Amino acid sequence: MQRADRIVAIGLIFVSLGVAWKATELPVGILPKEGPGGGFLPFWLSLGIAAVALMVLIQSLVSSRRDKSATAGAGVFMSREGLRDLMRVGLPGMIMILLIGVISVYFSAALFIFYCLFLVGGHNLKTSLGVSIGVPVVVYYIFEKFLIIPLPKGYAEFLFYWN
Amino acid sequence: MEILGNLFYGLGIALSPQNLLMALFGVVLGVAIGAMPGLGSVNGVAILLPITFAVPPTSAIIFLAAIYYGAMYGGAISSITLNIPGASTAVATTFDGYPLARRGKAADALVTAAVASFIGGTLSIVLFTFFAPPLAEFALRFGPPEEFAVVLLAYATFAGLGGESPLKTIIATMLGLLMSTVGTDIVSGSPRLIFGGITGFYHGINFLVLAIGIYGVGEIFYTLEEGFKTKERYQAKLGVQETISTLKNLTKCAPTIARGSLLGFFVGMLPAAGATPASFMSYSIAKRFAKNPEEFGKGALEGVAAPECANNAASTGSMLPMLTLGIPGSPTTAVMLGALFVWGLVPGPRLFVENAEFVWGLTGSLYIANTMAVIVAIFAVPIFIWMLRMPMTILAPIILVVCAVGGFSPTQDMFDVYLMFIFGAVGYIFRKLDYPLAPMVLALVLGGLTERTFRQSMIMSHGDPGIFFDFAGHPIAAVLMMVSVVLFVLPIVPMIFRFRVSRAGTSA
Amino acid sequence: MKSLKPSKRAIPFLTLALSLLIVVALGTTQALAAWKPTRPIEFVIMAGKGGGADRIARLMQKIVTQNKWSPQPLVPINKKGGSGAEAMLYLLSKKGNPHVILVTLNSFFTTPALRKLPVNYTKLTPVYRLAMDTFLLWVNTKSGIKNMDDFVKAVKAKKGKWTMGGTGKMQEDQLVTNMLMQAYGLKGMITYVPFRGGGTVAKNLAGGHVDSTVNNPSEGLPHYPGKMKPIAALTPERIPAFKEVPTFKELGQPQLVYFMQRSINAPGGIPKDALAWYTDLFNKLCNSKEWKDYTSKKALNRACLSGAPLGKFFADEDVKHKKLLMGMGLLKN
CATH class of the missing domain: 1.10.287 (Helix Hairpins)
Incomplete structure (x- = not known):
């Protein structure tokens, strides 16, 4: 510490x-x-x-x-397990953010949520897929359709506009 | 009692089916938008402005005012449940709201927030109804020196917000101020601290980016380290009985709410200040007056009531200069003012005469929208409690995604999302090392205003700092300066006194 | 759920990731027939929310939406940083993208010159000019100043302590202030106090915190005639809404004419069809009843211009602004 x-x-x-x-x-x-x-x-x-x-x-x-034996400096900044848990989601989180500008916020979010639920959280496939598809779809409808705030889509932009 | 007649006329307009529907629609949308991290009332009003194009101006302003109101309620929701301020006005609500939620008292906090908001809003609408013209005249007397004095007063009241280590509190405050200088120097117009032309720095460091970063993302990091799989991190209970006991407890908060509402109204009314500083000031004043100041920050209901009543009061207060003077008291009213122009209305004293239907219709609708908002907000509580019961492994990734979207939408710049993530990491480290975060956020909110008003005053006085203590030329500024000096010195006096006593004790 | 091994769990995850990648990789270009916007149009505003440019942009959004002139929505986006630098650099980065347009102020000319930006009006596609905003010289009614002679006397009497409020530094209001000082031999006698927006400037005059301003009519109107008095107009002819106010031309200073242009620009290199579509859109807007009503009520000059004449107008304004900045010693050749 x-x-x-x-x-x-x-x-x-x-x-x-x-x-x-x-x-x-x-x-x-x-x-x-x-x-x-x-x-x-x-x-x-x-x-x-x-x-x-x-x-x-x-x-x-x-x-x-x-005082060498002081309690003031005691305590560890971060335990090994804590760091591992943090990195298991924190790093993918960072990758998710970096991918927003490349494959759109929607796909990037879907991948990240699926990863967290299925691989880290140990939820079943149905829940994992449901949440990872459901959240981006809800975000899409709220932001793009209702509020009309275009969110970043990167190279996947053409997928959102067919006409 | 011409005003009462006008008020009934206004209520009549506001109670027409179309306007009632607009108000309800606005309140519901406002609560939803306010609860979304990153989207506060400013964005809500700006984004939904196009919806109003199809209706007459009176219905349109009722709709926008209802969004404004709803967003004030909604902002509290994500502050309390997730520790992510839904809007800048709700940052102070996280200080005690989130600790309450973690202790399983999320429902208490949410209900307190809604009721305090209602009282704050209503009190300030009454003031608005009866004293609009003289108050507008008073607001006009606030120029740069007076505004600077108000900001200084705000800092003076915050003095108690620091952490354990005074040195670290100073660092955090200065960091916040430093961040507020990034972007463009308003006085010389030159770009400043843009580090070789990084375009993302041109618009400055957005307050919400910092707030979502250190509170939202930082909180997730904290949770992750504590053990991601802990099934239920929040215990949330909700029952009729608990709600009733909360309402009983609320009577204890009455003085806090009364003070906060008045303060909120006046600070909101002053141009440039707005609801965010009002909410912080109300919080720290509540802490000063409290019998149990040590509970603040750990989950005191007063700590939720104080900022919430003030921000709602301020939102009404800030509509006053908008209508009477054409000056926005807050960023949201700046957008609403734009809407007035779009509808072809000219704000000012003449608006009250030439467009009486508009002005009084709006005033009437404020009473109604405020009542609707408290009902909508209380009905929304179970939804958020249900959300809190989700396991962290589902909630955390969703929150992180929502933070990313929230960081992007105010400025529509990916750079801000990256910045937000970095702030998340910084906030996490700072929190572990006992650097207090609140002073940093606060300094960023007020930094721009502080520097701008100070330098404008100095230019006005041709470089003479005496302008701030000129009782003849700027009496309001001088009095406020004296008050803040006293407030700054006050906490130091007992320290010196105690120091002397203890020294006397040891020498004897 | 611990029974499943991580390696096994990774399979569906990787499949999902791969399929997404393939879908993305398949995307290539799209053919454009007779052009129409196919996605929301980003309507970039080079100023913050609630300012003059923002209001105009949102009014345009309203008119276009109400008349259903565009198959896609106009989405206002405020990029206020660096007195417009952020917005212009953004447009530069969107070269060839026909779904981005910019509504401008005069910082469109001053900012690139002062900040040596890699972008100026020549790197963008001029689309349409819709209006020219006018300027008036205002004082507080309590000052008792009735005309320009009173004004000059009052300024001289204050011995260098006269203050003029305006928006930002080295922008429109300061240029106008400087023109005034030069014309009336008041150099060094007026202190310019920069504020954040026109509304704040007007409020500070109405509250007596500054001695004079050069607000646009729409900014002064809330305080007129109670608290603010216009002395003279910086227009060639009298402004219809302020018939009693003389122009500087009438007062023998014909060079004191200054406008704020409100125009639309697109990124450089957009398809010709797209330019034609936008020109048509803003032509309809500029000639609409709503726009005519707004401009007359707010005392703006409605000034519809497009094509080659617009290009020439920009070039002339650019030269004019550079000269003004050089005259103030802010810009060297």
Whole structure:
């Protein structure tokens, strides 16, 4: 847990310094007769984040030195089983999102839901197929037919418009 | 009592069969749309605008107002049941609504939300009916310095929303503010922090993308790790008895609801602020006044009632400047204002004279739509409870798909869906490390307004920050600034005091 | 359900995945006969919801829907980022796609020039111009200013502290403000305060937070005549809805003429048939009673134009805007 805390703090320092550097594209100072320039807020905010993140890091280092057996740093960030469970659905979830732009949100969702229900959740074929087809169909009718919000269809677009 | 006469005239219009049907139709659609993650009242009104093209303007505005109302109720539903705010106005509802749902009290939370919404809405409609013109005059006195002062006041009331670690609360708040600066710098018109022209950053980081990401997707990650196959993660019960006991409990929330409704109405009425800040302010004020502040965030009914009454009150409040001044008090009323123009109506004082049927028909219908909405919302409760009883292995993938669709629809940009997924991961990690998420979301909501009004004021004063404390030129701003300074200092004073006492104790 | 082994369970899953892939892979092009939209038309708006461009787009949507002129719905999509940059880049990415159209503001000219975008009007297909929105110079009625002379005097009396509210920076309102300052020798005496939208600008004038604005008539109307007073119009002739307000031309400043064009553009390289279909559609719209009513009520100039003359109009406007920006020192050759 402590290690994760430090990694995040270090990550925050690097990211915010990068953003601060980017913010200098606009004036970061106070302009005469106008007040703060366009880069002022993002620049000083990111420097501030870097500074406070550094304090978090120092705090974590100091507290662990003070009492080695402390409960403060105890606890694991993520157990091995937890990570495995997370990856079993999280990764396919990410793939589902990436596939939306390629094979349409409907097919991508159908595959993902089927995978989760059938392969991970252990539901029977009937339930799995029913939900994985039913959800996209409902989404299709609500969004495309009723609300008329076209959702991404990628290369499968022609399938939705026959005429 | 000319107003009463007008009101009865308006109720008569609103009670005509066609208008009643429009109101009912609007409320049902509104509740459904509001409950969908990503689609709030703004999108609901904009998307369903074409449906109104076939009917006369009075019926059309009744329909749109009913959607607005319904969406306010609906937004609470997904906040409570899934921890996914259906709309930005319902984010604060997740703070206590979701913990309640996890403790098996989803029905209590839903009923509380509906009743609080009803009271908030009704109180503010009464204010709307009787005081519209003088209140509009008052709203006109709010320029950039006054708006900045209101925003600052909002921050001051939030001070209690942080987590255990003050440092991490500061980081989360600053991150939210930083995210609000992405996109276009309103004052200079230049693109800002778009990282070499990533087009997805041009429109800024959409608030809903962050909210759905960290709450919706992050919640799924959390569930996955805890063990995906745990059959029933939520215990949900619903019975007539429970509902009645909830209603009894609600009397405890009465002061909270009264405060929240008034606050919501006034904040909603101010141009630019709208229902989202109102709901947050109401929540934190309720926490401050509560006898049991430690229960907030863990499932306090007041924590559900406060934001819900305020956001409904604010939605009525924001219609006031729209009709009387032609200025939208919220993004949703901006779209409704557009609709007025499409129908060929000009908002302003003359609208009340020249289109009395329209104005009073709308006012009358607000009373009716509000009553319908509470009934529809309560009847919808069992459906959502049934949904909650589904095993996580079915619910989780569906929620993830719905989040993806919800992340896409407001901006119609796939980039936002990717961003939402990343926010999900970030939100998950942050939550494990005790970085509070609420201040981040809040800072993103208010960040743009804060920076804009501050810099506009500075330009108006030619760079002199004294404009905020100018009692002669901007009395409202100055008073509000003083109040927020006091509110900021107040929590620190006892700390210093305690510090002194303890030091005195040790030295003695 | 643990009895089934994962490998066995994977078979139906893979079959489903494969069949979907095949279906997708089979898809190729589609022949286009006499063109008609076959899917919903994305109606891109280069401004946020509720703004002037958004209102016009939704009005057009209404007229087209009500008259059933299109077999497919028009779907308004707001791409407000980067003062229109996001919308224009989106159209560039949709090259050759006839199911996307864009409704424009004048940032159509200023944004590509200022931001050095890889897209400008020449990369798109001009379809139709429907209207030209007009501008007026407004003050608060309490100021007691009656005419342009009063205005100039009042500005000079404030010694550089006069404020002018407008939408965004380096956009229409600021260009007009600059034209005014040049014409009346007020350079450096007016501070320009950028706001988010025309309605907010008007409200800030009505509430006395800024000293003057150059709002469109439709934005000023809610506060007229109670709180806002028009001083002069930036049009060649008087605006019918404001007959008593003189034009700058009458006041001896004929160069003070400025319009906001409301036009429709499609991505570059769309089929000729598609362009013909859209031209016909917007021609019907521009000559419809609804459009005539709206434009006269809101004091817009209805200005129907298409084809080659529209191309020339865009080219002229582009030059004009570049000159204005150069005059302000915001753009170098």
